[in-house]
Amino acid sequence: MDAVIELFISTAFVASTLRLAVPLMLAATGEVISERAGILNIGLEGMMLVGAFTAVIGADLTGSPWLGAIAGAAGGAALASIHGVIVIRWAGDQVVSGLALNIGALGITTYLSRKILGTGQTEVAHFEPVNIPILSDLPFFGPTVFGQSPFFYFAIAMAGLLSWVLFRTRLGLAWRSAGEDPDALDSVGVSVARTRWTALLVCGAMAGLGGASISLAQLFTFIENMTGGSGFIALALVIVTRWRPLWAVGVATFFASADALALRIQALDVVAIPFQISLMIPLVLTLIMYGFAARAGRSPSALGRSWLKS
Amino acid sequence: MSSKRDALGLVLLGRESFVVSAVIILGLLLSLVMLAVTGADLGEAIPALLSGAVGDARAFEETLHQSVPIMFVGLGVAIGLRAGLFNIGGEGQIYVAALAGITVSQWLPIDVPVLAVALLLVVGIIAGGVWGAAAGWMRAYMDMNEVITTILLNGIGFLLASWAIHGPLRDREGGGFPWSEKIGEPFRLPVLDVGPLTMPSGFLLALCAAIIVWIFLDKTVIGVELRTLGDNHDAAAYAGARVPLLVIVAMACAGALAGVGGVVELSGNQERLSDFFSPGYGFTAIAVALVGNARAGGVVMAALFFGALTAGASSMERIAQVPASTSLVAQAIIVALLVVARSERLGRWVRARRQLAAALDGQVA
Numbered sequence: 001m002d003a004v005i006e007l008f009i010s011t012a013f014v015a016s017t018l019r020l021a022v023p024l025m026l027a028a029t030g031e032v033i034s035e036r037a038g039i040l041n042i043g044l045e046g047m048m049l050v051g052a053f054t055a056v057i058g059a060d061l062t063g064s065p066w067l068g069a070i071a072g073a074a075g076g077a078a079l080a081s082i083h084g085v086i087v088i089r090w091a092g093d094q095v096v097s098g099l100a101l102n103i104g105a106l107g108i109t110t111y112l113s114r115k116i117l118g119t120g121q122t123e124v125a126h127f128e129p130v131n132i133p134i135l136s137d138l139p140f141f142g143p144t145v146f147g148q149s150p151f152f153y154f155a156i157a158m159a160g161l162l163s164w165v166l167f168r169t170r171l172g173l174a175w176r177s178a179g180e181d182p183d184a185l186d187s188v189g190v191s192v193a194r195t196r197w198t199a200l201l202v203c204g205a206m207a208g209l210g211g212a213s214i215s216l217a218q219l220f221t222f223i224e225n226m227t228g229g230s231g232f233i234a235l236a237l238v239i240v241t242r243w244r245p246l247w248a249v250g251v252a253t254f255f256a257s258a259d260a261l262a263l264r265i266q267a268l269d270v271v272a273i274p275f276q277i278s279l280m281i282p283l284v285l286t287l288i289m290y291g292f293a294a295r296a297g298r299s300p301s302a303l304g305r306s307w308l309k310s
Numbered sequence: 311m312s313s314k315r316d317a318l319g320l321v322l323l324g325r326e327s328f329v330v331s332a333v334i335i336l337g338l339l340l341s342l343v344m345l346a347v348t349g350a351d352l353g354e355a356i357p358a359l360l361s362g363a364v365g366d367a368r369a370f371e372e373t374l375h376q377s378v379p380i381m382f383v384g385l386g387v388a389i390g391l392r393a394g395l396f397n398i399g400g401e402g403q404i405y406v407a408a409l410a411g412i413t414v415s416q417w418l419p420i421d422v423p424v425l426a427v428a429l430l431l432v433v434g435i436i437a438g439g440v441w442g443a444a445a446g447w448m449r450a451y452m453d454m455n456e457v458i459t460t461i462l463l464n465g466i467g468f469l470l471a472s473w474a475i476h477g478p479l480r481d482r483e484g485g486g487f488p489w490s491e492k493i494g495e496p497f498r499l500p501v502l503d504v505g506p507l508t509m510p511s512g513f514l515l516a517l518c519a520a521i522i523v524w525i526f527l528d529k530t531v532i533g534v535e536l537r538t539l540g541d542n543h544d545a546a547a548y549a550g551a552r553v554p555l556l557v558i559v560a561m562a563c564a565g566a567l568a569g570v571g572g573v574v575e576l577s578g579n580q581e582r583l584s585d586f587f588s589p590g591y592g593f594t595a596i597a598v599a600l601v602g603n604a605r606a607g608g609v610v611m612a613a614l615f616f617g618a619l620t621a622g623a624s625s626m627e628r629i630a631q632v633p634a635s636t637s638l639v640a641q642a643i644i645v646a647l648l649v650v651a652r653s654e655r656l657g658r659w660v661r662a663r664r665q666l667a668a669a670l671d672g673q674v675a
Contacts, residue, residue: 042457086646091654095396095457096600097646103593104642110635115348232461239458276473283465290462294454306654 013257013264018148019218021249021256023048023210023227025155027234028241028248030206033162036243037199038179040304042098043083044207045231046105051076051208052215053109056222057116059124068125069151069212076208077201079105084200088193091306102231110224117222126220127151149217151209156249158206163245175199179300182307192307207231233286240289242297251289258282326603329651334601334615337644345636354630362625363618369625371501371508375579377617379404379591381516382571384598384609385523386442386564390456391604392527393560394540399445399460400568400592402467403438407569408576409471410437412479412490412583415497426496430573431515438569439562441467446561450554456561464592472585479583489584499578512578517610519567524606526563536560568592590638594620597645616641 027044034041041047051072058071079101086097127149166172177185178195186192210230215222237255241247262278346352363373383400390397414433420426445463448454474490481491499511527533539546539556547553571591580587598616602608623637650656 082646086649086653090650090656092649092652096596097649099398099593099596100642100645100649103590103597103638103645106590107635107638107640107642111633111639112348114633114635229461229465232465236458236462239455274473274477276469276476280466280469283462283469287459287462287466290454290458291448291452294452308654308658 012267013260016260016263017253017257018152019256020259021253022149022151022155022217023213023230024234024237024252024255025159025249026151026210026213027207027231028237028252029155029159029162029245030203030210031234031238032241032243032245032248033166033175033199033206034203035238035303036166036179036300037175037196038182038300038302038305038307039083039087039196039200039203040094040098041080041083041200041203041207042095042235043079043101043105043231044098044203044235045227045229046098046102047076047079047204047207048211048214048227048231048234049105049109049225050079051211052226053113053211053222054078054208055212056124056215059126059216060117060122063125065125065127065216068216069127069209072212072216073205073208076206076211077204080200080204080207083204084197087306088196088200091308094304094306106225109222113222113224123220124216127217149213151213151217154209155213159245159249162202166245171198176300178307179302182302186307186309192309196307207234210234233282236286236290239297239299240286240293242293243300255282255286258285326608330601330603330608330648333647333651334644337640337647340643341636341640344639345632350632351630355626355632358626358629358632359622361622362629363622365625367507369621371510372621373614373618374510374513375617376620377613378510378512378516378578379571379575379588380595380598380616381610381613382519382574383568383591383595384602384613385516385519385606386567386571387595387599388602388604388606388609389523389527389536389567390560390564391599392540393536393556394543395446395449395557395560395564396457397442397445397460397561397564397568398457398592398596399442399463399467399565400571400595401588401590402460402464402592403441403565403568404467404572404575404588404591405471406441406467407434407438407572408583408587409474409479410434410569411497411573411576412493413474415493416479416491419494419496421496423496423498426494427499427577430497430577431570434569434571434573435566436569438572439566442565442568443558443562445565446558449561450557471583471587475583475585481582487584489582492581493577497577498581499574501578510578512574515570515574516613519570520606520610523567523609527606532556532559568595571595594641597641600645600648 027048031041031044054075055068055072059065059068062068083097083101086092087094129148130150166175174185174190174195178192182192185195211227214226219226233255237248237251240251259282262281265273265278266275342352345355362369364370383404387397387400410433411430415430418429420429441463445456445459448459449456476488479490481489502509502511527537535546535551535556538549539551539553543553576583594616598609598612602612619637619640623634626632627634
């Protein structure tokens, strides 16, 4: 019993949960915005990977992790703009375009990292945990929750901000209309294409930051395919959030806790579960959560449908 | 004059084979530009690429080896696409099938080669089929998008195989590598001599699979029903098709084909299961199915092309020190261009020009 308590209620467990949740929060929040505006972005994984890469290059060149993070956001947004040209400008198939971007992102980051960074691992300027004054002195989990990397606070702030924009501002109304009824949006004289572009670029930048949070706040370097499927997980989590940005924080944290549990089980060696089997827990859990959400929720009506002015 | 030139262009744009060839050539050119810009020596890289793809008998065999798994999986993706479903689960289906295959080959060490290979194929069909059908069932009865579920099932399938080769199936004399023992001799698919060339027998099996898929999709009732489902979901339901069943059948077929691809790769090429058994065959197969326009014949051609590209790229890495991951970039560019070529806007533009040309012809006459 003590072992079970040790598994869940420990600062190490909370710390690794929050650390693992950050990239998912950022990417899932971005995808919520994009899908709300009607653009399915399967290329989320690729945008995270490119973001992780450009962030390392940026931090390496400038010596500043902050500029690195901006480079990460820019890298994600750049890949998103290719998606935009294909699916908004040309009204091409959104799923296929996203898949192509994932393959391309893996290819180009692997290629360029060997060209630029070489095969050895170069540690670059990175983020240290930031302790929030007073709060980080709170007992129990204070130092853990309020001693995270800047990405953690940014992710939560962005989820709040984007939730407000989505539900309380004109831009948010336009995003939601572009995803529910683009014809209606067009009929009141707002450009559907421009509206979808802004949502998609926000998504790309958020995914890029998600990737940067892995390379600049966890591993301090770039490794081939280092996002390892986080983008695909975030994509599934978006359905569980039922397309609400703030929920992305909770859902990502819940998923990350399962992931952290898998790692803890290994570290503590309390139950004899093989590593690979414990890694399946979060995937199976996502599948189950998705199963419930798929029946309860309704996706934006025009999600995945291209729209051209007639 | 200009209307004649336009007319020719419009006819060509309407031809799938022309569009695909143009996209491939443009995609390859853009990839070469990328290589040149990043400082690769094209004078060294291009000959290395060609010699690795079709330079000699060994290169030719390697190209065929590379095209076999993506041909099988691509045929499965094509069946899904015709039914309006997207099987992104090739990776997972390959791994569970190969895992089932190597396990059964150790349980039932049959000595008769023909029987052993037949058993292996059946096991691959069942394991891959179940993995695909699971996604079909979730789509049909739980309203879960197969794009997401197959991606999650990929992870689960890979972890199952990875667990087995780190644990119960690990080759204890494998020099410390986490991989399975080699599959038993009778279970292996031979490489055949064809005149001056050599050909993996798995390639013949893949061609047979292509013929079966062609007959299935074009000549059987259920194949026609699947295509109706892909064209118009509501119409298929109205016409009395059992939509949930069809969805499950389509995904099961897709999974079964990927599963056969997995066991054929196991017995005809790699012979052991490892963590890097599939270097993304499931994803390349999607490019194969799309470039092949979801038709059996097209898939065969596209698989050969991408197989040659992969074989050529690894020789480019060996000889010209250009990372093989460039073949992924080429794949991505080709698929992205293809999406644009088949996009709504371009289709609309071609139709408009066609109407204009027809109207002008009417005036002249």
